[in-house]
Amino acid sequence: MKADMTPPGTSRTSGTAGKTSHKTLVDSLSATLSRREAKSARRRLTILPRTAVDFSSNDFLSLSTSSAYRERFLALLNNTPPSFPLASGGSRLLDGNSAYAEELENFLATFHRAPTALLFNSGYDANVGVLSSIPQPGDVILYDEFIHASAHEGMRLSRAGPREMFAHSSPVGLREALQSQIDEDPAIAEGARNVFVLIESIYSMDGDVAPIKEFIAVVDELLPQGNGYFYVDEAHATGVFGPRGAGVVQELGVQDRMFIRVHTFGKALASHGAVVLCGPETRDYLINYARSLIYTTALGFPFLASIRAAYEILASGETESLQRRLQELIGHLRQRLAGLHTYQSVMFEVDHFPTSPIISLRTSQPRQLASLCQENGFIVRAIMPPTIPEGKERVRVCLHAGNTEAEIDGLTRMIQSWLDQSHRNVSKL
Numbered sequence: 001m002k003a004d005m006t007p008p009g010t011s012r013t014s015g016t017a018g019k020t021s022h023k024t025l026v027d028s029l030s031a032t033l034s035r036r037e038a039k040s041a042r043r044r045l046t047i048l049p050r051t052a053v054d055f056s057s058n059d060f061l062s063l064s065t066s067s068a069y070r071e072r073f074l075a076l077l078n079n080t081p082p083s084f085p086l087a088s089g090g091s092r093l094l095d096g097n098s099a100y101a102e103e104l105e106n107f108l109a110t111f112h113r114a115p116t117a118l119l120f121n122s123g124y125d126a127n128v129g130v131l132s133s134i135p136q137p138g139d140v141i142l143y144d145e146f147i148h149a150s151a152h153e154g155m156r157l158s159r160a161g162p163r164e165m166f167a168h169s170s171p172v173g174l175r176e177a178l179q180s181q182i183d184e185d186p187a188i189a190e191g192a193r194n195v196f197v198l199i200e201s202i203y204s205m206d207g208d209v210a211p212i213k214e215f216i217a218v219v220d221e222l223l224p225q226g227n228g229y230f231y232v233d234e235a236h237a238t239g240v241f242g243p244r245g246a247g248v249v250q251e252l253g254v255q256d257r258m259f260i261r262v263h264t265f266g267k268a269l270a271s272h273g274a275v276v277l278c279g280p281e282t283r284d285y286l287i288n289y290a291r292s293l294i295y296t297t298a299l300g301f302p303f304l305a306s307i308r309a310a311y312e313i314l315a316s317g318e319t320e321s322l323q324r325r326l327q328e329l330i331g332h333l334r335q336r337l338a339g340l341h342t343y344q345s346v347m348f349e350v351d352h353f354p355t356s357p358i359i360s361l362r363t364s365q366p367r368q369l370a371s372l373c374q375e376n377g378f379i380v381r382a383i384m385p386p387t388i389p390e391g392k393e394r395v396r397v398c399l400h401a402g403n404t405e406a407e408i409d410g411l412t413r414m415i416q417s418w419l420d421q422s423h424r425n426v427s428k429l
């Protein structure tokens with residue numbers, strides 16, 4: 001039999017004069033992109049001018065441009081002999097391990113009051129590696145509806161049994177989801193099946209802090225056999241919340257109740273990579289089964305040094321003043337937003353958890369508002385589905401310790417002028 005050489009995802013259409021014309025793969029890709037464009041959901045890479053004011057990046061402590069951080073990083077780089085390899089040279093399991101990496105892990109474990117620490121190349125890799133390997137066949141995963149895409153990817157690859165979503169940051173929602181699993185499967189109440197509860201401590205798009213203690217109370221009550229395991233992703237809390245930026249879990253003092261904690265370094269720590277904090281058996285299991293750790297080149301020395309530099313600064317207490325400054329600016333922006341003159345005719349709502357550096361400006365026209373701000377030198381981003389659910393479109397504003405009150409005043413003036421203009425436009429109709 002002759003093999004069909006049509007590339008996957010393409011269709012054949014008959015052409016003229018005996019020729020066959022194909023809808024090529026590129027045609028299919030372009031058509032899919034056009035459909036996304038029609039829904040105003042097409043993503044694009046953008047480069048905004050460096051002179052613009054950053055109200056968008058995750059560089060919450062402004063460490064990325066801090067000379068103290070840069071100097072410490074360069075000192076760590078320079079203090080090694082010239083023969084010290086820059087590259088890791090392979091997977092952690094082959095040539096990519098080093099005493100430097102292991103010392104860094106010990107330092108991170110001590111800082112975060114965890115039994116052990118294991119580095120991953122990114123938060124994405126950490127979530128995929130842990131969630132695809134740790135929950136065992138038949139185990140249950142309950143996850144917050146706003147959990148990050150990388151956790152979804154990990155769950156997709158997992159051998160676990162049911163994966164159920166619960167309402168965002170809702171202890172009642174968690175209780176209902178857990179109770180319904182218990183009702184369906186007596187092995188859960190007997191402690192014969194594990195239940196993983198997946199949350200973030202601060203949510204990337206909504207910026208709210210999870211009610212972790214309330215969640216613990218629900219799990220303690222419904223799973224007295226101790227087979228409930230918390231998995232908390234602290235990506236956005238790292239450096240920003242808790243003692244010396246150690247995160248929300250340590251602020252609450254509940255680190256011993258978390259089975260796994262993930263901290264990432266690409267946001268407030270101005271670096272790259274992530275650490276999984278867990279017990280020694282779990283660490284050993286991950287070294288054996290987490291494919292996103294095993295089948296990739298380990299972080300090289302420059303990245304390890306930059307992570308070390310960031311954590312040395314946290315541990316020294318130097319960033320506490322930045323944490324406080326960030327809170328002052330959050331207070332200032334809240335005040336300015338509360339003073340905006342809004343109109344019934346223009347949908348606009350501020351959605352904000354009081355201490356969070358991430359603020360949502362909910363509007364049905366986020367692209368217009370973001371464009372006006374960008375044209376006037378303020379970088380903010382419109383956040384559209386599929387990144388967030390339909391109907392939850394917004395402009396996301398992120399504050400940084402390096403922003404100023406004057407910049408915040410400029411941004412809020414721009415928001416006011418957009419509100420006024422939108423109202424005038426609606427009134428003309």
Ligand SMILES: Cc1ncc(COP(=O)(O)O)c(C=O)c1O
Nearest residue numbers: 122123124148204233235264266
């Ligand atoms: C909650 C959360 N987890 C994980 C990640 C992924 O981390 P990384 O950027 O280090 O891959 C992100 C980043 O966007 C995130 O917001």
